Amino acid sequence: MLLQRQAVELSEVTVTGEATDREEMKAIQRELRRLRLYSKGIDGIEGFFTDQGLTEAFGGDDWFPLSNAEILTRLQAAERPRAGSGHQLRYAELFKDGVLDVTYGFGYLEGELEGRQAMVDYSKSLPVAAATALAGLGFSEDAAGAREILGRVGRSIEPDAIGAFYVKRAAFTYAPAAGTPRDIDVVVRVISDAAGDRGRESLDAFVDAMANGDVAYYSGHGRFGSGPDFDQDYVVKFLDDAGNVVQVFDDEDVVEKILRREGDPWAVFQRRVSKSPPTIIVEVTDAGNLWLNAKNAHPAEFGAKLMYWALEHGAHVASGSGGRLEQATAASSHRYRVLVFDGCRSQDYDRSLRNTGGFGTREADIIETTRTIGFTREISKPERVEVQAFKAFLSDLMDQDSGERIAKDMGAQMKEFEAQYKGDPYMFSGLGDNPLR
Amino acid sequence: MPDSDPVSALADPDQWSWAAPALASIAQRGDRDALAALVAAYGQRTEASRQPLLDAIESLNGVPAVVELARSKEAGDRRLAARLTHLLPASAHVPVLEQLVTDPDREVAAEARAALRTQPRDAHWREVVRHLAQSGDAELATEAQAWQREG
Numbered sequence: 062m063l064l065q066r067q068a069v070e071l072s073e074v075t076v077t078g079e080a081t082d083r084e085e086m087k088a089i090q091r092e093l094r095r096l097r098l099y100s101k102g103i104d105g106i107e108g109f110f111t112d113q114g115l116t117e118a119f120g121g122d123d124w125f126p127l128s129n130a131e132i133l134t135r136l137q138a139a140e141r142p143r144a145g146s147g148h149q150l151r152y153a154e155l156f157k158d159g160v161l162d163v164t165y166g167f168g169y170l171e172g173e174l175e176g177r178q179a180m181v182d183y184s185k186s187l188p189v190a191a192a193t194a195l196a197g198l199g200f201s202e203d204a205a206g207a208r209e210i211l212g213r214v215g216r217s218i219e220p221d222a223i224g225a226f227y228v229k230r231a232a233f234t235y236a237p238a239a240g241t242p243r244d245i246d247v248v249v250r251v252i253s254d255a256a257g258d259r260g261r262e263s264l265d266a267f268v269d270a271m272a273n274g275d276v277a278y279y280s281g282h283g284r285f286g287s288g289p290d291f292d293q294d295y296v297v298k299f300l301d302d303a304g305n306v307v308q309v310f311d312d313e314d315v316v317e318k319i320l321r322r323e324g325d326p327w328a329v330f331q332r333r334v335s336k337s338p339p340t341i342i343v344e345v346t347d348a349g350n351l352w353l354n355a356k357n358a359h360p361a362e363f364g365a366k367l368m369y370w371a372l373e374h375g376a377h378v379a380s381g382s383g384g385r386l387e388q389a390t391a392a393s394s395h396r397y398r399v400l401v402f403d404g405c406r407s408q409d410y411d412r413s414l415r416n417t418g419g420f421g422t423r424e425a426d427i428i429e430t431t432r433t434i435g436f437t438r439e440i441s442k443p444e445r446v447e448v449q450a451f452k453a454f455l456s457d458l459m460d461q462d463s464g465e466r467i468a469k470d471m472g473a474q475m476k477e478f479e480a481q482y483k484g485d486p487y488m489f490s491g492l493g494d495n496p497l498r
Numbered sequence: 499m500p501d502s503d504p505v506s507a508l509a510d511p512d513q514w515s516w517a518a519p520a521l522a523s524i525a526q527r528g529d530r531d532a533l534a535a536l537v538a539a540y541g542q543r544t545e546a547s548r549q550p551l552l553d554a555i556e557s558l559n560g561v562p563a564v565v566e567l568a569r570s571k572e573a574g575d576r577r578l579a580a581r582l583t584h585l586l587p588a589s590a591h592v593p594v595l596e597q598l599v600t601d602p603d604r605e606v607a608a609e610a611r612a613a614l615r616t617q618p619r620d621a622h623w624r625e626v627v628r629h630l631a632q633s634g635d636a637e638l639a640t641e642a643q644a645w646q647r648e649g
Contacts, residue, residue: 175538175541176608177609177612178605178609179541179605181608283545306619307618307619309615309645309648309649310616311616312616314549315552315584315585315586317547317549318549318552319587362545363547364547405543405545433543433544436543481542483510
C-alpha cells in the first residue's frame with residue numbers, strides 16, 4: 062500500500078498504517094540506519110527522522126511517489142557509506158534542485174581601526190577579497206548566468222539587484238546513496254555597501270536569502286547581540302534647552318564619556334532624552350537593521366543599552382511569531398537552510414531565531430560565534446580574515462563535509478589571519494537532529 | 499596570565515581596564531607613542547568598554563597634544579591628531595581641524611572631517627562650517643552642508 066506523502070515536514074509521529082505498512086516501514090528504517098541516515102528507534106512509524114533519512118538517501122523528494130516496496134528495494138541496493146565523524150548537513154535539501162544558492166552579506170562597518178578612511182578602505186577591500194577567494198575556488202563573476210541558474214529553480218533576480226554574482230557551473234557532483242548522482246551549479250551573491258546608503262536593499266536581499274536561499278552568510282557587526290546591520294546604527298545629538306543642536310556624536314563610547322561628567326551615563330541619558338523638551342535625541346537609521354534578539358543580552362553595557370534604546374525607538378524585531386522572518390519563510394518553498402552569523406557574539410541570536418517559524422533546529426543549521434571577532438591581522442595584505450573563513454566554509458560545503466568539520470576549518474582560518482586570535486569562535490547550532498556521518 | 503607590559507597588553511581588550519591606566523601612570527604627558535598605542539587599541543573590533551582608553555588618553559594630555567601633532571610633517575602624527583580630536587571633542591580643536599580637513603594625506607583629511615562634525619557647535623564651529631560649505635572642494639562642501647542641515 063502506498064503511504065500518502067506530502068512535500069512538507071511531518072510532525073514527529075503522524076502516520077500509522079496497517080500492520081504490513083508498519084513492518085515495511087521498520088524495514089525501511091533498518092536500511093536507513095545501515096546507510097547511516099537514521100539513528101532513532103525501529104518503530105515502523107514514519108516521522109521527521111524517517112522522512113529526513115529518506116530525503117537524504119534519495120537526494121530529494123524522489124521517494125514521495127514510490128511504494129514502500131520500491132523504496133526498500135532502492136535502499137537495499139545502496140552502498141553503505143564509510144563511517145565518519147560528526148553530523149552532516151542536510152545536503153539533499155540544499156542540493157535537490159541542482160543549485161546551491163549562497164548569499165554572502167557584509168554588514169556596515171564604522172568607527173574602528175584608525176579612523177574613518179581606514180574603515181572605509183577596509184570595507185571596500187572585503188568584496189575585493191571575496192572576489193579573489195571565489196576565483197580561487199573556480200568561480201567567475203557572471204550576473205546573467207546567475208539569473209539564468211536561479212531562474213531555473215524559481216528564484217528571480219532583478220537586473221539591478223544589489224550585489225555581485227559569481228557562478229561555478231557543475232561545481233561538484235552530489236551522489237546520494239539511493240538517488241541519481243547530479244552536478245550542482247553554485248551561485249554566490251556578494252552583498253556589500255561600504256557607503257551604507259543602500260542598507261534597505263542589502264537587508265531585503267539578505268532576508269530573502271534567509272528565507273528562500275540555501276545559505277545566508279553574514280559578516281559584520283553584531284550590534285551588541287541585537288542582530289546584523291547593513292547601515293549606520295544611529296546618531297546622537299545633544300541639544301540646549303531651546304532645542305538647538307550643540308553637538309553630534311557618531312561613537313557611543315564618546316557619548317558615554319561625556320555623559321559620565323554629569324553622573325551615571327545611562328541615568329543621565331535617560332533623564333535628558335525624557336526631558337521636555339529633550340536635550341538628547343537619537344536619530345536611528347534602521348533601514349539596514351535585522352533586529353533578531355529582542356532582549357538585550359548585555360544589559361550592563363552602556364553601548365548595548367543605547368543600541369537597544371535606539372532600536373526600540375525606531376526599529377521592529379524581525380524574529381519571533383509573526384515577525385518579518387517568519388512571514389518570509391512561511392511563503393517559501395524551502396524546508397531547510399544554513400545560516401552563518403560571523404559577527405560579534407552572534408550566539409546571542411540563537412534563542413530568538415529558534416523561536417521563529419522556519420528557523421527551528423529541524424529547519425535551520427546555524428553557525429554562530431561565541432566571542433567578539435577581530436579584524437585581519439595584517440591589513441596591508443589582500444587577504445581578509447572574514448573572507449578566509451567564508452572561503453573555508455564554502456569549500457567544505459561543496460565537499461559535503463560534516464558541520465563540525467566546517468566550523469573547525471573556519472576556526473583554523475581565524476587562527477591564521479585574525480588579529481588578537483583568542484580561540485576558535487565558531488559553533489554550529491542545530492546539528493543534533495541531523496544524520497550522523 | 500595578564501601581560502605585564504601595558505603597551506603590549508593593550509592588544510587584548512580584556513586587559514584595557516588595567517593596562518590603559520597603567521600606561522597613563524608611567525608615560526609622560528603628551529607622549530606621542532603612548533597616545534598612539536591607546537588610539538590603536540581603540541580601533542580594535544570589540545564590544546568591550548573603551549572608557550579606560552579614553553580616560554587614559556585624556557590624562558596623557560590628549561587634548562592639548564593635538565596642536566603640536568597637527569603641525570607635524572609626518573602624516574602619521576597628523577592622523578593621530580585628527581583621531582584624538584574625534585575621540586575627545588573640544589572647541590579648541592576647531593581651528594586645527596579647519597586646517598586638517600584639507601590635508602594632502604587622504605586619511606588625515608577624512609578623519610578630520612569626521613571629527614569636525616562631532617565638535618561642540620558653538621559660534622566658531624558654525625562660522626568655520628559655513629566657510630567650508632562654500633569650499634571649492636565639492637566633496638568637502640557637500641559634507642559641511644550636511645552638517646549644517648543636522649542643526
